[in-house]
Amino acid sequence: MKHFLFATFLCLLQTPLVAQSKPLKTYRQCVLQKTAWADGDSFQVCPPGAEPFTVRLYAADCIEWHIGDATDSRRLRHQRSYFGITHVDADPQRAAEIAKSYGAKAAAEVAKMLEKPFTVHTAESDARGDADFKRVYAFVVTSDGKDVAEELVRMGLARAFGVTRETYHQPARSAREYAAGLADRELQAAINKRGVWAITDGDQLPAERKMQREEEAMDQIGIDSAKAPQGKRINPNTATRTELTAIPGIGEKSAEEIMKHRPYRRAEDLLRVPGIGAKTLEKMKDYLEFSK
DSSP: OHHHHHHHHHHHTTOOOOOOOSOOEEEEEEEEEOOSSOOSSEEEEEOTTSOOEEEEETTEEOOOOOOOSHHHHHHHHHHHHHHTOTTSSSSHHHHHHHHHHHHHHHHHHHHHHTSSOEEEEEOOOBOOSSTTOOOEEEEEEOTTSOBHHHHHHHTTSSEEOSOOOSOSSSSOOOHHHHHHHHHHHHHHHHHTTOGGGGGOOTTTHHHHHHHHHHHHHHHHTTTGGGSOOTTOOBOTTTOOHHHHTTSTTOOHHHHHHHHHTOOOSSGGGGGGSTTOOHHHHHHHGGGBOOOO
16 A cells, blocks of 8 residues: 555656646536537537537546547556556456446546536637547536536546646636645545545556556657658647657657647757657657747
């Protein structure tokens, strides 16, 4: 148990932040649009008298349960390792289904929380995972004033992970303060074995996370040769995660780090991104552009 709590604490210290950008807009009396693809951290909302749009919660990540491609599968594998539930069943398929069931539970809890009209705070920052799917980062608050991301983490149905920013509160909380609050809720959920944490193997968790890091490093080998041809340039300030991973030297984790540290005025600004050093930046330079 001591190893488990220590490993969890170390990961919580690494919750991503994002540079401050546009001010938040507030949409009140929103309703949840039922869709077949919704999950706990990504779903469609409809403000009064406006077109529906898809939101992605700031700073909370629920387990994938709609697996449609290899990217979804890799993300599920990463989440299972994070929660220490990869080997919750001796049968790999059943173990994966058990993990996915918690993604379904998160979606069901969100549907319950949002049965009554709710509030959405968004700066309409792009949260697409790929170029074909439009969604925006948002804070979502229930009719009785509960922050949906905070509730999901508190229930053990999401990890404190992902992009965040200054909040909607009065006075506003900084991105760092909001992320730290979620990290505290995650640690509390883990200690109390709520949600996914109820099936975590604490003794195996450090080994699972280590293996995941090694697998990610292996996945990256050979990928760069299939990336964007030289001459095609990508703006790191506006690119989606998928577009960023087309840059040599950039995997999904680095893409997330680039997104959270925006904006950049020149290539050298990317050196402040964790994991990007001089050698990686040299690989990237011919694929970058910074036009507005």
